[in-house]
Each structure stands twice: as structure tokens, then as C-alpha cells.
Amino acid sequence: MGRLSVMAYTFGTLFFIVSCSFSIFYGVKVVTHDLPSEKKAQVKYNYHFVLVPEELDNEYWRLVEKGAKAAAKDYGVMLEYVGPKQSNIDDHLKAIEMSAASKVDGIMTQGLSDEQFTPLINRVIEKGIPVITVDTDASNSKRMAYIGTDNYYSGYLAGKALIADTKGKANVAIITGSLYKNHQIQRVKGFEDAVKAESGIQIIDVWESDISRVQAAEKAYQILQEHPEVNAFYGTSALDGIGIAQVVQKYKNNGQIYIMAFDTLPETLTYIQKGIINATVVQEPYEMGYEAVIMMIDIIEGKKVPSIIHTNTKILKVGDLPPSHPDRMEARQ
Template identity: 55%
Template sequence: MRFIQRFMYVLTFLVLLLTCFLTLYYGEKTFHFYEETEAMTKESEPYYHFVLIPEELDNDYWHLVEQGARDAAKFHNVYLEYLGPKQANNDEHLKTIDMAIAGLVDGVITQGVAEPEFETLVTKAKEKQIPVVTIDTDAPESDRAVYVGTDNYYSGFLAGKALLNDTTGEQKVAIITGRHDAPHQKLRVQGFKDAVATEPRIEIIAVEESNITKLGAVEAAHRILQLYPNTTAFYGTSALDGIGIAQVVKKQQAENDQYIISFDILPETLEYIKEGTIEATVVQFPYQMGYEAVEKMIMLNRGEDIEPLQHTDTKVIYKEDLPISPDSMDGGNQP
């Protein structure tokens, strides 16, 4: 009887000992599991929160900028918001910037706006230690940290040189620009004018506004051809201008003898180049702009010094340069 009791005591002791051991062992494992899970969660949290504010949200050109920015954000573990006016509207644009600042984001990437209030907002952001990177359109008089985008004066100059090289004899040239008050559009017009200024055979007969819509470009082209039926060449300074011009020229002329140089490579622009209605287009790299803007913003948040002007690529392409896809215009920045 005593033997059985002792055996039961020993067995009970061993069971308790085993239970304690297993509790300690799996408790430690559980503790490490939660530690590792917490560490993984922290690692997956975005490092920064940036806001990209375009001229207008539903725009093919700005969607390419957005795609570049989103790819860079994904690669660098950044949370990126794409906010702004549905259609170009300076007041809505400025309100969006103000909201981003109030939200204490880590950086604002925005098209520059030619308004005193824009400069005030950029200064306000700087005081709150929120860097501002301008993209596509610069605002050099403001406190923006960096500009990422096309050298707009140079791109206009390239367009003017292309017209000189591609034409002979007297040319009566009409310009259709997105918005008269937009700084980047002004620079594209001025660069073009300076490129042809020394050539007496080139006469600029009109500068009309499209309000960066295809319908606006169509209406402007109609007006120009009614007032100046002897127009021999067109230059469109925003992405939809060349498309609107080509639509009108194609309908009104039995033979497309008017030279058209446009901006950007939207699919419709490329179709008009293939068929010969548009002779050439100035190519920007919107994907590259978006990608580099995010990378420069990360550098600013890390306290790194950056050159304030970060110009992306620009070139003129012709029918012989095709095929080319808007999706391929990434400037070599995809990871």
C-alpha cells in the first residue's frame, strides 16, 4: 500500500514537473511569436505619408504621373494619396493643399499654382516642417524645396526648332495653349517664340486658349481657321491641344497640308502621328516625374540636401520613332 502511495506521489510530481516545463516552453514560444508579429506589423507600416495633388484628377497625363508616384511609393513603403480638383480649378487645388497641411502629412507633391495664396501655403507647410515638391509646373518664387519635371521653356524651344527643321518657306503659325495663366504653358509658348524669333519666314498669327480640354482645343482651332484661313502650322502646348487641332484640320482639309506639332503621347496623339495628321510631338516623361518626386520627397524627409531643380527628360518624336507606348515612358525608373 505504501509502495503504491509513493508511486502515485512520484507520478504526480513528474506530471506537475512536465506541466511546468511545457507551460514555460510554450509560454516562451508564444511570447516570441507576439514579439515577432509586432515587429512584422511595425515593419509593414508605411514610413511616410505623402499627398500628390495634380492639376486635375481625371486626366490621362496626370494618371501617368500618378502611376509613377504609386510605383515609387510601393517600392519604398510610402502611403500615397492622390487628391485634387476633378477639373482644373485653382481654388479647389489650393484648398486641397491646405487640407494636406492641416492633416500634418510628411510631404506635399503638387503642381505649382500661379497665385499668391500658393506661396503663402507653401510657407505655411515649411513652418510645419512639411516639405513641398512642385511637379510638372514650378513655383520658383515660393518656399518649395524641389521642382521635379520638364524644363518647360526648353521643351517649347525644342518644338520651335522642330518646326524650323521640318518646314520650308513662309509659315503662318497659330498656337493653342492650355491656359494663358499657367506658368508652364507660358514657358512653352515663350520658348517656342524665342526659337523662331530670328527666322523672318515664321510669323505667329494667333495664340488661343483651350482650357486644357479637347473641346476647347477644337473650338480654338475652328476660330483660328475662320479668322486666318491661310494658317499653315499649329503648335499645341498641352496634351489635348494637338488632338483637338488634328480633329479640326482633318475634317476641314481635303489634304492635310498644315503642319501640327503637339505635346505628349496620349494614344489618340499617336494615332494622328501614324496617319500623318500630326507631324511631331514633344515627349515628356510623366511617369518619371511621379517616380522621382516621391524619391526626392523621401530624401527631403531624411534631411538630405538636394539640388532644387530636378529636370526630367524631353524630346521630339516623329512617325519613324513609333511604335511607342505611354506606359514605356518611365525614364528608366522602374525598380
């Protein structure tokens, strides 16, 4: 091997050793730098709960989640928010089953139908995992407690308010989130019972929106085409009133159609301020979520809790909006 070859070989060897040294040094530096941050990220929780909503990105359920997460933070609970992206009972049931299989400490969910939810809730309870129903009860199941709206009463309030506002004369079309889910059924039934003694009020038809503002708008338009005598709507889910209002605003003069909506989403309140939606049923989703977490902790710790807690329900009209924020009303926190 010539002198130049020896020098090239030696230089190459040194370069390789130095490169490896730098790689090892920086590699160790990255690892030792990351380890402390990983340790800091580890948080100890007292319990692990899961909240399963009807629909993940539903604005109403985001308020329930917000309340539950606030309570989870206050009481040292790890809270997961999992469920179907769009309203789907099969996906909802799967989310509950997977949560139970992961052996969480407690599950909070709706009891959307007795036929499907009751046996699943009973199986979860038998495995030793407590279940609380939120917003919609499964009263025939072994669920530990229910917190949420008295859905029959809320429908009854809506009916009585409509009677007063229309002076007992209206041809009403009902658009409901579902014809098969417990809370929607009760909201329709309460309304029907409230108006049945009024000879001047006729329920023309009941249509389903599948908890979709797009479908609610489509159904409202179709109803107005098929039943021109309709001069009042009652929407039983948070998105129904918004969908109805969109159609009425576009195709009818304000004041021709009375609209009773549900919930206080910002868009609903804007329509109330504009005089397109006449009234809405107010629920307390934030409180439902917050109190559900506390109830679950109490159950796990052996404390006695009421089997049913009904959160407040009332009717809101334009005159009830806060003057400082006329187009919005935050959930009570």
C-alpha cells in the first residue's frame, strides 16, 4: 500500500470514528432530553371514566363534554369522550362495549332505546362497571342513576308555550331527531299531550331528521310544499329548529310561521334575536356533564345518590336574551 493510500485510509478511519462519536453523543442527548419531559407528562388519576355521546361533533354534546371535562379536572379523573361521528345506534353500542372491555371505572352514556340499550347496560353493570345515563334515560335497565332533562316535561312546556303564543290556533308540523329514540319520543309525546285538548291546534304531521340540520331543512321544505296550511313548527332536537329556520327565512316572510326550537346553540339564539325562531326549550348540558362525573365518583366510593336527577328546563324567548349579548347565551357553568 502506497503512502497516499495509507494516509487516505487513516483519514477515512478517523472521519468514521468522529462521525460515530457525534452520532452517539447527539443520539444520547436526544433521548436524555426527552425522558424528563415524558416523566412530567405522566399524570396520576383517581379514576378513568368514558362519556359516550349520541354524536361526537354535535354542538349540544360538546357542551356536555365541556362540563364533564371541567369536573374531571377538578376531581382528578381521566375522561375519554368517544362515540359515533354521526348518529348511529350500532356504533354507539360498540363504543360502550369497547369501553367496558377496556375495564374503565365508569361509563356515562345515553339510553337511546330500551330494546338495544337496556340489555347492554345490564351486561356492563354485571361486569362491575357502573353506568350513568345522561340526557336520555334507560329507566328499565340496571343503570345506577340518570341525570338530565325530563324529556316528557320539556315537550309539555313547549306545547303550552305554543298554545299561549298562537292563542290556541295553529297547524303544527313536528320535526323530530328520531322516531325511535327515547328522549325524542318523550319530547313529542309531552307536546302532543299539552295541545290535545285545544281544538284550534292540529298536528298535521311528524317527520324525522336523524339529528341533522340538513335533513331538518329538507323535511321542513317538503312539509311546506305538501301542507301549505302549516303555520307552526316544533323541532325536538338541537339542530331541527335551525334547519326549519333556514327554510322559513328563505321561503316565508317573518311572522307567517311560528317556530318552537330546542336548546340554546348560538345559531338558534341568533334566529331568536332576528324573530325567525319564536321560542326554544332550554336545557343544561354543561351541568349534566359536570354533575354526572361527581355522581359517578360518589357511586364508586359507596355514597348514596338519587336514581334520577332532572336538570332545569324552561322556555326562552327574545325578551329573555341578555341585553349585553343579544345573540348568544352561554350554558350555565
